[in-house]
Amino acid sequence: xxxxxxxxxxxxxxxELLTGLENLEYRGYDSAxxxxxxxxxxxxxxxxxxxSELKETIASDVPxxxxxxxxxxxxxxxxxxxxxxxxxxxxTGRVVVVHNGIIENYESIRSQLEAxxxxxxxxxxxxxxxxxxxHHLDKGMDVEQAFKTAVDELDGSYAVALMVDGEDKVxxxxxxxxxxxxxxxxxxxxxxxxxxxxxxxxxxxxxxxEDGDFVEVSPGxxxxxxxxxxxxxxxxxxVEWNAEETGKGQYDHYMLKEINEQADSLSNTLGGRIxxxxxxxLEEFPPGTFEDVDHVEFxxxxxxxxxxxxxxxxxxxxxxxxxxxxASEYDTSTVTENTLTIAVTQSGETADTISALRAAxxxxxETVAVTNVVGSSAAREADHALYIRAGPEIGVAATKxxxxxxxxxxxxxxxxxxxxxxxxxxxxxxxxxxxxxxxPEYINEVLATSTAEAVGEKYLDKESYFFIGRxxxxxxxxxxxxxxxxxxxxxxxxxxxxxxxxxxxxxxxxKSVVFSLFTGENGEKxxxxxxxxxxxxxxxxxxxxxxxxxxxxxxxxxxxxxTHPDIAGLLANVQLQLVSYYTADMLDREIDKPRNLAKSxxxx
Ligand code: AGP
Numbered sequence: 001x002x003x004x005x006x007x008x009x010x011x012x013x014x015x016e017l018l019t020g021l022e023n024l025e026y027r028g029y030d031s032a033x034x035x036x037x038x039x040x041x042x043x044x045x046x047x048x049x050x051x052s053e054l055k056e057t058i059a060s061d062v063p064x065x066x067x068x069x070x071x072x073x074x075x076x077x078x079x080x081x082x083x084x085x086x087x088x089x090x091x092t093g094r095v096v097v098v099h100n101g102i103i104e105n106y107e108s109i110r111s112q113l114e115a116x117x118x119x120x121x122x123x124x125x126x127x128x129x130x131x132x133x134x135h136h137l138d139k140g141m142d143v144e145q146a147f148k149t150a151v152d153e154l155d156g157s158y159a160v161a162l163m164v165d166g167e168d169k170v171x172x173x174x175x176x177x178x179x180x181x182x183x184x185x186x187x188x189x190x191x192x193x194x195x196x197x198x199x200x201x202x203x204x205x206x207x208x209x210e211d212g213d214f215v216e217v218s219p220g221x222x223x224x225x226x227x228x229x230x231x232x233x234x235x236x237x238x239v240e241w242n243a244e245e246t247g248k249g250q251y252d253h254y255m256l257k258e259i260n261e262q263a264d265s266l267s268n269t270l271g272g273r274i275x276x277x278x279x280x281x282l283e284e285f286p287p288g289t290f291e292d293v294d295h296v297e298f299x300x301x302x303x304x305x306x307x308x309x310x311x312x313x314x315x316x317x318x319x320x321x322x323x324x325x326x327a328s329e330y331d332t333s334t335v336t337e338n339t340l341t342i343a344v345t346q347s348g349e350t351a352d353t354i355s356a357l358r359a360a361x362x363x364x365x366e367t368v369a370v371t372n373v374v375g376s377s378a379a380r381e382a383d384h385a386l387y388i389r390a391g392p393e394i395g396v397a398a399t400k401x402x403x404x405x406x407x408x409x410x411x412x413x414x415x416x417x418x419x420x421x422x423x424x425x426x427x428x429x430x431x432x433x434x435x436x437x438x439x440p441e442y443i444n445e446v447l448a449t450s451t452a453e454a455v456g457e458k459y460l461d462k463e464s465y466f467f468i469g470r471x472x473x474x475x476x477x478x479x480x481x482x483x484x485x486x487x488x489x490x491x492x493x494x495x496x497x498x499x500x501x502x503x504x505x506x507x508x509x510x511k512s513v514v515f516s517l518f519t520g521e522n523g524e525k526x527x528x529x530x531x532x533x534x535x536x537x538x539x540x541x542x543x544x545x546x547x548x549x550x551x552x553x554x555x556x557x558x559x560x561x562x563t564h565p566d567i568a569g570l571l572a573n574v575q576l577q578l579v580s581y582y583t584a585d586m587l588d589r590e591i592d593k594p595r596n597l598a599k600s601x602x603x604x
Contacts, residue, residue: 002027002028002071002072002073002074002086002099002100002194003021003024003025003027003028003071003072003100003193003194003195003198004024004069004070004071004086004098004099004100004159004160004161004179004192004193004194005017005020005021005024005069005070005071005098005161005191005192005193005194005198005199006067006068006069006070006098006161006170006172006191006192006193006217007020007067007068007189007190007191007192007199007202008066008067008168008169008170008189008190008191008217008218008219009066009067009187009188009189009190009218009219009220010066010067010068010189011066013036013064013065013066013067013068014034014036014058014062014063014064014065014068016068016191016199016202017034017036017068017069017070018034018051018054018055018058018070019201020070020191020193020198020199021034021051021054021070021071021072021198022051023197023198023199023200023201024072024193024194024195024197024198025050025051025072025593026254026394026395026396026592026593026598026599027072027074027100027194027195027598027599027600028072028073028074028075028598029050029051029072029073029074029593030048030049030073030074030075030080031046031047031048031049031072031073031075031080031081031082031084031085031086032046032047032049032050032051032053032054032070032071032072032073032085032086033045033046033047033054033070033071033085033086033087033098034046034054034058034068034069034070034071034087035068035069035070035087035096035098035163036063036064036065036067036068037065037066037067037068037163037165037166037167037168038063038064038065041093041094041165042089042093042094042096042163042165043063043065044087044089044093044096045057045058045063046071046082046085046086046087047082047085048080048081048082048084048085049080051072066168066219067163067168067169067170067218067219068163069087069096069097069098069161069162069163069170069192070087070098071085071086071087071098071099071100073085073086074598076102076125076603077102077106077123077124077125077126078122078123078124079123081122083121083122083123084122084123084124086098086099086124086126088121088122088124088126088127088129088130089121089130090130090131090133090134091118091119091131091134092134093165094134094137094164094165094166095130095131095133095134095137095162095163095164095165096130096162096163096164097126097129097130097133097160097161097162098126098160098161099126099129099158099159099160099161100158100159100160100177100178100194100602101156101157101158101159101160101175101176101177101602102125102156102157102158102603103125103126103128103129103154103155103156103158104125104155104156105153105154105155105156106125106126106128106156109128109132109153109154110127110128113128113131113132113135116135118131118134118135125156126160128154129150129154129160129162130162132150132153133146133147133150133162133164134146135150136149136150137164143164143167143169143171144171144214144216144229147162147171147173147214148173148214148227151173151175151214152227154175156175156176157175157176157177157351157602157603158173158174158175158176158177159172159173159174159177159178159179159194160172160173160174161192167218168218168219169216169217169218170192170215170216170217170218171214171215171216172192172209172214172215172217173213173214173215174209174210174211174212174213175211175212176211176351176354176377176602177194177349177602178194178195178349178376178377178602179192179193179194179209179213179215180192180193180194180195180196180206180207180208180209180375181206181207181209181215181217181222182196182198182199182202182203182205182206183203183205183206183207183222183236184202184203184205185205188219188220188221189202189203189219190217190222191203192215192217196239196392197392197394200239204238204239205236205237205238205239206236206237206238206239207224207234207235207236207237208234208237208374208375209224209234210232210234210380211377212226212227213225213226213232213234214226214227237374237375252585253395253581253585253591253592254393254394254395254592255395255397255399255487255581255591255592256581256591257395258393258394258395258399258400259399259400259447259574259577259578259581260447261391261400262399262400262403262440262443262447262574263440263441263443263444263447264391264440265389265390265391265400265401265403265404266400266403266404266407266439266440266443267440268389268390268391268404269388269389269390269403269404269407269408270407270411270436270437270439270440271389273411274411274433274436274437277430278429278430278431278432278433278434279414279429279433280411280414280415280418280433282386282411282412282415284384284385284386285384285386285412285415287415287418287419288419289415289419290340290366290415290416290419290420291419291420291421292337292338293338293339293340293366293416293419293420294321294336294338294339294420294421294422295321295322295323295334295336295338295339295340296312296315296320296321296322296323296339296340296342296416296420297322297323297324297325297334297335297339297340297341297342297360297365298311298312298322298323298324298325298341298342298343298344298409299324299325299326299327299330299341299342299343299344299353299356299357299360300324300326300327300343300344300345300353301326301327301328301345301350301352301353301601302398302482303346303398303401303402303405303479303482303483304344304345304346304350304353304398304405305324305326305327305344306402306475306476306478306479306482307344307402307405307406307409307475307479308324308342308344308405308409309324309474309475309478310406310409310410310472310475310476310569311324311342311344311405311406311409311410311412311413312324313471313472313474313475314409314410314413314472314566315413315416315417315423317426318413318414318416318417318423318424318425318426319417319422319423319424320413320416320417320420320422320423321422325356327343327350327352327353327355327356328352328356328604330356330359330360331359332359332360332362332363332365335360335363335364335365336364336365337364337365339360339363339364339365339366340365340366340367340368340416341356341357341360341361341365341366341367341368342367342368342369342370342409342412343356343357343360343367343368343369343370343371343378343382344370344371344405344409345369345370345371345376345378346371346372346373346388346390346393346398346401346405346600347371347372347373347376347599347600348369348371348372348373348376348377348378348379348600349373349376349377349378349600349602350378350600350601350602351601351602351603351604352601352604353378354377354378354381355604357369357378357381357382358381361381361382361383366383366384367381367382367383367384368382368383368384368385368386368412369381369382369384369385369386370385370386370387370388370405370408370409370412371385371386371387371388372387372388372389372390372391372393372401372404374387386408386412387408388401388404388405388407388408389404390403390404390405393599394592394599395591395592395599396486396592396593396594396597396598396599397483397486397487397580397591397594399483399577402479402573403439403443403570403573403574406567406569406570407436407439407567407570410436410566410567414426414429428564431564432564432566432567435563435564435567436564436567438563439563439567439570439571442560442561442563442571443570443571443574445561446560446561446571446574446575447574447578449559450558450574450575450578451558451559452558452575452578452579452581452582453578453582455541455556455558455579455582456578456579456580456581456582456583456586457582457586458556459513459539459541459583460583460586460587462490462511462512462513462539463491463509463511463512464490464491464492464493464507464508464509464511464512464513465481465484465490465491465492465493465512465513465515466481466492466493466494466495466500466504466507466508466512466513466514466515466533466538467480467481467484467492467493467494467495467514467515467517467576468494468495468496468497468500468514468515468516468517468526468529468530468533469494469496469497469516469517469519469520469526469569470496470497470498470517470520470522470525470526471520471521471522472520472566472569473497473517473519473520473522473526473569473572474494474496474497475569476517476519476569476570476572476573476576477494477495477496477497477515477517478494479494479573479576480492480494480515480572480573480576480579480580481493481494482494483576483577483580484576484579484580484583486580486594486597487580487581487584487589487591487594488580488583488584488587488589489587489589489594489595490583490587493507497516497522497525497526497529497530498525498529500529500532500533501529501532505532505533505536508533508536508537508538509536509537509538510536510537510538512533512536512537512538512539513538513539513540513541514530514533514534514538514539514540514541515541515543515576515579516529516530516540516541516542516543516550516554517543517569517572518542518543518544518546518549518550519543519544519545519560519565519568519569519571519572520565520568520569521565523544523549527549527550527553530542530550530553530554531553534553539555539556540553540554540555540556541554541555541556541557541558541579542554542556542557542558543557543558543560543572543575543576544557544558544559544560545559545560545561545562545563545568546562547559558572558575558579560572560575
């Protein structure tokens with residue numbers, strides 16, 4: 001999973017490509033490269049390592065030109081080396097390509113081309129594309145034909161941008177990988193990229209490219225066609241986000257910025273969706289939308305799975321048959337035409353979730369994508385899309401999107417409990433929804449008063465970090481542990497409190513710390529589990545709105561404001577995000593780009 005960019009008609013192609021790649025670096029950062037048409041030939045510069053290292057190699061000899069393509073990589077085929085870095089070129093160098101995705105049939109294409117004398121310079125799947133295009137050009141096809149024919153022969157996922165020697169033009173196509181076009185009509189300038197932040201410094205006019213679309217861009221001209229060459233129309237949409245929003249502002253890391261943005265993002269999420277009389281209003285799903293549904297299943301990965309688990313717990317509580325499944329473990333055996341499958345995915349591009357969504361769809365389920373990215377694959381492929389409106393999230397570790405996902409699923413759960421025969425909508429509507437609307441305020445209170453940094457410092461030398469909770473605290477315990485693992489690289493695990501004594505308690509020693517959630521209605525039971533760990537020498541950090549109730553066994557308290565037990569978990573989660581952040585900062589970790597991870601994982 002990588003980031004691609006192209007610019008056409010630019011006064012400073014190299015500058016704009018490098019800026020774009022920096023804005024895309026959260027998509028992959030193990031090698032990078034650019035290629036620029038500079039009249040005589042195509043100048044290619046690429047390097048293993050971060051964008052900063054590529055900049056150094058270019059500084060001494062900057063190619064000039066107004067048309068170029070660029071790439072930042074997250075290896076899937078071939079380790080991060082200069083040779084495997086993109087762009088990749090054809091035998092003669094006249095065809096140059098950048099690609100995001102996976103060409104599943106690359107080996108058979110490669111051996112076919114090698115048999116015809118084409119020599120490959122890298123171990124990547126991508127390199128088959130420029131050779132294939134040159135192969136068709138050699139047979140007399142024009143560039144458009146050669147490109148479309150080559151793309152036809154590819155199986156798998158791709159967002160690919162291509163340049164041919166001597167043409168001030170970029171060709172592109174997409175299948176199951178994101179591709180957007182940036183339009184600067186006034187200047188007759190265009191951009192192509194895997195994601196909007198790549199060119200938000202230059203334009204906020206965007207066209208979302210669909211699977212099967214072909215793009216041909218030259219200065220002043222943008223043509224979208226389908227495989228047969230018919231022109232296709234796509235709307236130009238204005239992006240509400242501005243470049244500043246995708247910058248870190250006064251924070252050291254995007255993660256801390258996004259943790260502190262949670263009150264605003266949650267207000268956006270809830271805005272206009274709770275009525276004055278304490279009911280839910282979802283324009284996407286008017287009352288009665290889901291009458292025929294008798295089983296609701298959530299599919300998701302990572303943090304989104306934890307949000308899905310939270311949503312399923314809420315729905316089960318209202319009497320609705322609801323399950324949450326890790327997308328890569330999903331199967332359709334229980335799917336019927338009365339099944340509603342809800343794919344929860346921040347990026348809308350996670351391959352495991354997308355393929356589970358397709359499987360559910362093929363099995364006859366009605367599908368909903370709950371996502372943060374308008375125009376993403378999940379949003380376009382599902383029968384319905386419901387946006388969490390959290391704004392761009394750059395840090396690899398999901399933070400504000402978790403709160404917005406849980407809030408959105410809470411609203412959706414209420415709608416379903418009203419629509420579904422088996423559902424019993426909650427009785428405490430007014431109190432619950434007025435507390436939900438106050439959540440942004442409570443979050444700001446947590447952010448303003450949190451002692452998480454001191455807690456992180458106090459337990460910096462511990463060997464294992466456990467997170468426990470019951471009922472809808474359990475997904476928060478799992479989420480707390482995931483955040484901690486992701487950015488501190490320390491041993492951390494989340495458990496249902498009651499499970500400790502069935503095995504994990506063996507891991508608890510005086511070198512452990514146990515973060516215990518006391519936000520729900522089962523405080524007494526969780527207390528016993530925390531005390532079991534305390535007697536084995538572990539330090540207990542209690543997250544609660546009532547310090548008095550835990551003083552006998554808790555070594556440390558992280559305070560949260562009092563609110564409805566069904567949403568207090570989200571306040572506790574902010575405390576846990578901060579503990580993870582400060583611990584990782586004290587351990588000098590790469591917080592926004594943790595090792596071995598990426599923001600959206602578009603490979604299965
Ligand atoms: C969370 O911090 C991680 N980045 C990861 O677990 C993520 O939640 C998972 O890859 C799912 O991503 P999605 O929400 O974009 O589908």
